[in-house]
Amino acid sequence: MNIIGKSVIRKEAPDKVTGKARYTDDFSSAGIYHARLVTSPFAHALIKSIDTREAEKVSGVRAILTGEGLPLTGEEITDRPPLAQGKVRHHGEAVCLVVAEKLDKAALAASLIKVDYEPLSAVNSPSQAYQAGAPLVHEHVEHYKRGQNVYPEPGTNIAHKTKIRKGDLSRGIGESAVFVEGRYSFGPSDHAAIETRSCTAEIRADGDVLITSSSQAPFMIKKLIGSYFDIEAGKIIVKTPLVGGAYGGKASVQWEFLAFIASRAVGGKRVKLRYMREEDILTAPCHIGLDATIRLGCTSEGILKSAEILYLFDGGAYADKSPDLCRAGAVDCTGPYHIEHIWCDSYCLYTNHPYPAPFRGFAHSEVLFAFERTMDLLAKKLGMDPLELRFKNAILPGHTTPTQVLVNKSNVGDVRGCIQRLKDIMEEEWEPNAGHDPRKVRAAGIACVWKNSTIDTNASSGVILTFNPDGSVNLMSGVVEIGTGTKTILAQMLAEKLRLPVEMIHVKMTVDTQTTPEHWKTVASRGTLMGGRAVMAAAEDAIRQIKEIASCALRVREEDLDIDSGRVFVKAEPEIGLSFKEVVYGYTYPNGNAIGGQIIGRGSYILRNMTNIDKETGAGRPGPEWAVGAQAVQVEFDTRDCTYRILKAISVVDIGRVLNERAARGQVMGAMSMGLSFAGRETFYFDEMGRVLNFQLRTYRPIRYGEQPKYVVEFVNTPHVEAPFGARGAGEHGLLGMPAALANALSIAAGVEMIHLPLIPELIWRTLQEGKR
Amino acid sequence: MPETNKKVLILSVNDEDKDIVFRPADTLLGVLRGKLGLTGAKPGCLNGDCGACTVLVDGIPMKSCIMLAIEAEGHKVTTIEGLINTKTQASFIKHFAFQCGYCTPGFIMVCHSLAEKQPHADKAVIKEWMQSNICRCTSYQEIEEAVASILAEE
Incomplete structure (x- = not known):
């Protein structure tokens, strides 16, 4: 068999080009009720009164809900009412929910609800939130329930703080001869998946709660609805069909609570809530912002000795996953380098901004923007090539990470290998100035990246395999197909292991928490490791059963048997054997006797030896491995008007093993595109009251066709020993270095240090003007 | 509050004529998805910005979220299902x-x-x-x- 590495077409491809692929909002909905939201026009305000009288008169309106009496929600800190209670804390926060027989009636009624607000001054950045005397977003954070590893500080806007204390900073400073310091900031932005969040909810007569949601975390929906609304877990059934883009934004649970309470308010009738784009941007969780200060010290030869880091994450109005993002940013607070002395304080701060969900890269592209910019400052001060500085300091086996994990060949990829390959490609791909236009300057910027996952230490994944009478296999995994093609990758692994053509593997796309084994959440580039290990275990279980039945039928020992191409046979005499179809539903002897029964393969995997990180030092093992990469961006900058074109974007990623060549390239290139879009174009523009000014795709404008550079992607293959076929997670890594590399390129081209995102021409122009003053 | 007046419309979609009861305010996207079960055209912004709802009207791409269903009468609509x-x-x-x-x-x-x-x-x-x-x-x-x-x- 030779299926691993092949560019197998994704299983659902024919459905996706014919309109047959179905997403949450595409299922027939005759008789369904519709819910619409009333959201806050203010970022921070007291709710003085809510007048629903006119809305109630609209025909077909079945219920109008406000926040009173609803339980608080939130994964890390339960600080968030599903509908605002007494106060709104961000623009777009859900205030009322109207349920009606028809969508247009729900919308009409929502428009007739009058909410009287008393605006309060807004906390408009994490730096402002951090200052003493800042308005408090949550007055009594001490009253909230919280996870055991979350440390809010009452009386402040601090929702969480993670400390990294590795080595001895003062010693590191003493050993350093050259220092640089950089300050950086960027605001929140959005995932902008083209499918807006959508959910239907229904409560059956027997109390079963049926939810269908466009989610990366159907099993978390089940768990959270159960715990907040006090319902037995077994009575909650969550389905997730194909998801129309997620990028972390659908890993948070939010709109599902609203759909659930809407259904509950109308006697359990099926209710649909589909977010408008404006709600998807403002009401649903967004992409985190960050203010950062980094001080690096190195020897005169450029050996890094000290890193002193302050990260102030924009945790937004509610904590949800932001303490975790703040923790993940601290865990990998530096680039992929060996630094003996690291001091990092990473804060998650409440502000009056929309609150963040995970975003592809989970705080890594964000901290790497700051860190890799500072590395360029250091290279400049040393007069050293930026690639050489990174090569010299690359983390190697025997070193330790910021959380003091000992590095070996398996748990961290080959940083130096990536840098070397990047250098070669940059030389091959470099296009010098055409020379005609003196206004145009070309420059390349680079960044090195790494990422481990910081997910629950007991996150697990399961797989069930059943066989069909023709000997083909059904693969059921809790991994959600969000576009990454992971389910096809799992099918390839299974085909390889069972030595079957991949066409003989049938993948169940829809996740159903009642019948699909759990996969914790489809996040963190861990589908291939965790889902993959579960597939391998399930395949081994099935193979063992096949051999057991065949050994009986063929009167040979199990260890004398092998499988290939849908047959189980005697190794020494391959012509003696049985086809899978004679075995997988039990074997029947000529006289009618039968043994076995349907073969059901089962496998599960749980991450090994994960630990929470220490509160005081950050020491701990939060994830199984770091995939690494080196990236470059080449720009052509117009010195007259500060516009620029991105000519090329290059990624070299140590992917361990390529499982599906085109799919892997697609993941890396797509992530690069998203990273360049985040770096160059995307942000929320806030007014001084903390209101978002651009909450439509007309004014929030991701990269469009024709604006892309040429993408070059190459892989280095250093196996992660514990992963199936040695593969490393790679759904996010293409994104990680793009903001830093683009900013490094533009800093060189414009001759001024770029310290904010997004890198729009106006920002470059302003930065140049400030430099002149 | 008065009910809006429903109307009947014949739409040519994917070379089939369809009788549709609709509200004058219904968009082409809403009718295709809600009345004809043609869910290949997707809502993404309902504002003409993202193009996920694009269908062909007489062979020309149209964003069906910003076209009224009634405007499509007498024209040939083609969706991805076609x-x-x-x-x-x-x-x-x-x-x-x-x-x-x-x-x-x-x-x-x-x-x-x-x-x-x-x-x-x-x-x-x-x-x-x-x-x-x-x-x-x-x-x-x-x-x-x-x-x-x-x-x-x-």
């Missing part, structure tokens, strides 16, 4: 020109129309056509390859 085994569809598969697949019907409709109307389109024209839509998963390089291969065949 495309069977076209080169565009095959090319999108071959070039891995989609991931989550949500924007894909819209992109395919634009691309299909482009290939029919302007088979010799140059890069600038292709860009002008394809900029109407947003893909958030791919890098567009894959879509560029898919488009190029379709036009090259024409």
Whole structure:
């Protein structure tokens, strides 16, 4: 068999080009009720009164809900009412929910609800939130329930703080001869998946709660609805069909609570809530912002000795996953380098901004923007090539990470290998100035990246395999197909292991928490490791059963048997054997006797030896491995008007093993595109009251066709020993270095240090003007 | 509050005539999805910004979220469900020109129309056509390859 590495077409491809692929909002909905939201026009305000009288008169309106009496929600800190209670804390926060027989009636009624607000001054950045005397977003954070590893500080806007204390900073400073310091900031932005969040909810007569949601975390929906609304877990059934883009934004649970309470308010009738784009941007969780200060010290030869880091994450109005993002940013607070002395304080701060969900890269592209910019400052001060500085300091086996994990060949990829390959490609791909236009300057910027996952230490994944009478296999995994093609990758692994053509593997796309084994959440580039290990275990279980039945039928020992191409046979005499179809539903002897029964393969995997990180030092093992990469961006900058074109974007990623060549390239290139879009174009523009000014795709404008550079992607293959076929997670890594590399390129081209995102021409122009003053 | 007046409309969709009871305010997208079960055209912004709802009206790409159903009367509407085994569809598969697949019907409709109307389109024209839509998963390089291969065949 030779299926691993092949560019197998994704299983659902024919459905996706014919309109047959179905997403949450595409299922027939005759008789369904519709819910619409009333959201806050203010970022921070007291709710003085809510007048629903006119809305109630609209025909077909079945219920109008406000926040009173609803339980608080939130994964890390339960600080968030599903509908605002007494106060709104961000623009777009859900205030009322109207349920009606028809969508247009729900919308009409929502428009007739009058909410009287008393605006309060807004906390408009994490730096402002951090200052003493800042308005408090949550007055009594001490009253909230919280996870055991979350440390809010009452009386402040601090929702969480993670400390990294590795080595001895003062010693590191003493050993350093050259220092640089950089300050950086960027605001929140959005995932902008083209499918807006959508959910239907229904409560059956027997109390079963049926939810269908466009989610990366159907099993978390089940768990959270159960715990907040006090319902037995077994009575909650969550389905997730194909998801129309997620990028972390659908890993948070939010709109599902609203759909659930809407259904509950109308006697359990099926209710649909589909977010408008404006709600998807403002009401649903967004992409985190960050203010950062980094001080690096190195020897005169450029050996890094000290890193002193302050990260102030924009945790937004509610904590949800932001303490975790703040923790993940601290865990990998530096680039992929060996630094003996690291001091990092990473804060998650409440502000009056929309609150963040995970975003592809989970705080890594964000901290790497700051860190890799500072590395360029250091290279400049040393007069050293930026690639050489990174090569010299690359983390190697025997070193330790910021959380003091000992590095070996398996748990961290080959940083130096990536840098070397990047250098070669940059030389091959470099296009010098055409020379005609003196206004145009070309420059390349680079960044090195790494990422481990910081997910629950007991996150697990399961797989069930059943066989069909023709000997083909059904693969059921809790991994959600969000576009990454992971389910096809799992099918390839299974085909390889069972030595079957991949066409003989049938993948169940829809996740159903009642019948699909759990996969914790489809996040963190861990589908291939965790889902993959579960597939391998399930395949081994099935193979063992096949051999057991065949050994009986063929009167040979199990260890004398092998499988290939849908047959189980005697190794020494391959012509003696049985086809899978004679075995997988039990074997029947000529006289009618039968043994076995349907073969059901089962496998599960749980991450090994994960630990929470220490509160005081950050020491701990939060994830199984770091995939690494080196990236470059080449720009052509117009010195007259500060516009620029991105000519090329290059990624070299140590992917361990390529499982599906085109799919892997697609993941890396797509992530690069998203990273360049985040770096160059995307942000929320806030007014001084903390209101978002651009909450439509007309004014929030991701990269469009024709604006892309040429993408070059190459892989280095250093196996992660514990992963199936040695593969490393790679759904996010293409994104990680793009903001830093683009900013490094533009800093060189414009001759001024770029310290904010997004890198729009106006920002470059302003930065140049400030430099002149 | 008074009920809006429902009307009856005959729409030609994918070469079939359909009788539809509708509200004058209903968009073409709403009718295709809600009344005809043609869910290939997707809601993405309902504001004409993202292109996920693109269908062909008399062969020309239209964002069905900003067109009223009644405006489509007397015209031939083609949705992704009306495309069977076209080169565009095959090319999108071959070039891995989609991931989550949500924007894909819209992109395919634009691309299909482009290939029919302007088979010799140059890069600038292709860009002008394809900029109407947003893909958030791919890098567009894959879509560029898919488009190029379709036009090259024409």
